[in-house]
Amino acid sequence: xxxxxxxxxxxxxxxxxxxxxxxxxxxxxxxxxxxxxxxxxxxxxxxxxxxxxxxxxxxxxxxxxxxxxxxxxxxxxxxxxxxxxxxxxxxxxxxxxxxxxxxxxxxxxxxxxxxxxxxxxxxxxxxxxxxxxxxxxxxxxxxxxxxxxxxxxxxxxxxxxxxxxxxxxxxxxxxxxxxxxxxxxxxxxxxxxxxxxxxxxxxxxxxxxxxxxxxxxxxxxxxxxxxxxxxxxxxxxxxxxxxxxxxxx
Numbered sequence: 001x002x003x004x005x006x007x008x009x010x011x012x013x014x015x016x017x018x019x020x021x022x023x024x025x026x027x028x029x030x031x032x033x034x035x036x037x038x039x040x041x042x043x044x045x046x047x048x049x050x051x052x053x054x055x056x057x058x059x060x061x062x063x064x065x066x067x068x069x070x071x072x073x074x075x076x077x078x079x080x081x082x083x084x085x086x087x088x089x090x091x092x093x094x095x096x097x098x099x100x101x102x103x104x105x106x107x108x109x110x111x112x113x114x115x116x117x118x119x120x121x122x123x124x125x126x127x128x129x130x131x132x133x134x135x136x137x138x139x140x141x142x143x144x145x146x147x148x149x150x151x152x153x154x155x156x157x158x159x160x161x162x163x164x165x166x167x168x169x170x171x172x173x174x175x176x177x178x179x180x181x182x183x184x185x186x187x188x189x190x191x192x193x194x195x196x197x198x199x200x201x202x203x204x205x206x207x208x209x210x211x212x213x214x215x216x217x218x219x220x221x222x223x224x225x226x227x228x229x230x231x232x233x234x235x236x237x238x239x240x241x242x243x244x245x246x247x248x249x
C-alpha cells in the first residue's frame with residue numbers, strides 16, 4: 001500500500017509544499033521529493049488529502065522509499081529554515097539528602113530561543129528520526145526529532161551532547177499521523193505550531209543546567225558535612241586515628 005505523502009516539491013518554485021497548498025490532481029504540478037516522479041494531489045472525501053505517485057511514471061523495479069515519517073522530517077527542516085525562533089520547555093529538578101536534612105528544588109523557566117545558525121549533523125534523513133543543530137551567540141541546542149521511542153537518542157546524538165554546554169532537546173512527532181489523518185487543511189500551520197510553539201511534546205535529554213544543579217547541591221552537602229556534629233562513634237574513631245598518628249602508625 002502506498003503511503004500517504006503530505007508534502008511534495010513544486011516544480012515551478014522548487015519549494016516544499018503541503019497538499020492543501022496546491023491544486024488537485026495532476027494540476028498540482030509537483031514531484032516526489034524521494035524519487036522525483038510526478039505526483040497527483042488526491043483531495044477526495046474518503047481519506048485525508050495526500051499526494052500519490054502518477055502511476056504511468058512509476059518504476060516498479062525501483063520502489064520509492066517515501067514514508068509519512070520521512071516526509072514530515074523534510075517538512076520540519078523547511079519550517080526550521082523559514083523561522084528564527086523556537087519555544088523551549090523548562091526544567092524542574094528536586095534533589096534531596098535526607099541524612100543531612102537537605103531538600104532543594106531547582107527550576108529553569110520556559111523560554112523562546114532565537115537562532116541564527118541551522119545545520120544538520122545527519123546529512124541523510126532516516127525513516128524514524130532526524131537531527132538539527134540550532135545556534136546563536138550564546139546557545140547551542142541539538143534537536144532530536146523522532147517518531148519512535150526506539151530512535152529517540154542514537155549514538156550520534158549522544159556524541160554531540162558531550163560537547164560542553166550543548167543541550168539536547170527531543171521532539172516527539174509520533175502523533176502527527178493521527179493529527180493529519182483527521183484534517184485536510186492548515187497542515188503547515190499545524191506542524192509549525194507543533195514544532196516551534198508547543199512545549200508539551202518536547203523533553204530535555206540533557207541540559208547544562210542539570211550539571212549546574214549537581215555542582216550546587218554537592219557544595220551544599222560538603223558544607224553540611226563540615227558543620228554536622230560528630231556522633232560518639234565518629235568522635236571515638238577520630239581520637240583513635242589521632243593516637244595512631246602520634247604513635248607513628
